[in-house]
Amino acid sequence: KIETYIGPPSIEAGGSDYTMLVVIPTDSLDNPITNNTLVSAKYQFLETQEEKDIFTKNLIAYKKIYSQNESGRMLVSSECLNFNSKEFTINIGASIPTNFTISDKRSHDHADGNQITSFLTSVIKDKHGNMVSDGTYVNFFITNKNGNILKTSGITIGGIATSQMIHPDHEDVWSVKAYVNGMAESNVLTLNYKQVINDFEVIFTNNNREITIGPLQSFMKQMIPDGLQVKLTIYKDNLPVQTLLNTSFNGFVDFSLKPDVIKNDIYKFSITTAGLEKTFENKKVW
The missing domain is CATH 2.60.40.10 (Immunoglobulins)
Structure with a gap:
């Protein structure tokens, strides 16, 4: 009988990487075969089919099988004293990629x-x-x-x-x-x-506690798609008091200032969206 091992199962194309076939032939009582017993190593890749003679030494026969420049699948088997191994598959993949565009x-x-x-x-x-x-x-x-x-x-x-x-x-x-x-x-x-947005309107209502930004229009004057982020920052004595974020819906954004956070006083408002910023100085909130 014949025992056959092979590995690794995947190698790189290019001729520098290899897999190794190891064959251990034995007689019917599982005794090792004498040295210099002929073993045929067979492999097929793309359009080529080869058979190489190797000989046992110290109980085994082995052969390094190198990849070729092409990628693909290689089939490998062995034969000794009219006994044949099963078929083994070696995957030959592409080597290191080159630059691309x-x-x-x-x-x-x-x-x-x-x-x-x-x-x-x-x-x-x-x-x-x-x-x-x-x-x-x-x-x-x-x-x-x-x-x-x-x-x-x-x-x-x-x-x-x-x-x-x-x-x-x-x-x-x-x-x-x-x-x-x-x-x-x-x-x-x-x-x-x-x-796409070159300007936007800001309207203050309800004692300047309700702020509406819009309409926010795109490049064909259509309303900007929902989800555009607008940031409102409120300053007192040039120190930020509160920053609010909201997203557009149907071309508008609304902010509501809570009395427990923004007390009755005079503030500076900064509104930023689409890379644009508008500032309103000395805005009274009551």
Whole structure:
């Protein structure tokens, strides 16, 4: 009979990585076969099929089987004294990926804080032209004009990774670069986003305790999509007393000031949204 072992089951393409076939032939009583007994190592890969002769020494016969430049699946078996092993499968995957390019898809270039920009890589390959394995992790780093960094990520399917990021809510410039960590990187993609809100109205009512911001209109004068963040900061003697955040609904944002927090007095109001700021000095609240 014949015992056959092989490993590792997955290796890299390129000719430098290998798997090892180990064969232990024995007689019917499980005694080892004498040295220099012929063992045939057989393997098939793509269009090629090979058979190599190896000989037992110190109870075993072994052979290193190196990968080729292409990726794929290799079948391996062995034969000794008319006994054949079972079939073994070795997966030959792509080696370290090489640099790649990225591109974008977006419905428009307006900074509406609502639409999505999609990022796509080219087909990522190794130096031998093999497509990287599905599931290869790609990180996309986005640097805006203030130097802040956003991050999104995706995994490859068919060699291509995709990811998405929501548009900024104010005019901005993004520099996007993608990485397969420690192995490969992309070109730098520059994206410009246009300001959509150039001004907004602020109305004070109910003894200046009710504040309404809006209408907030986008690039076609349509109401901005729900969810745009508006920040209200209230100062007394140039020190912040309270900061409130709210999001737009049907193009408007409302704030209500509670008497137990904002006492009757004179305050400064600062309202910020979509990269714009309006300030109201010496506003009396009663």
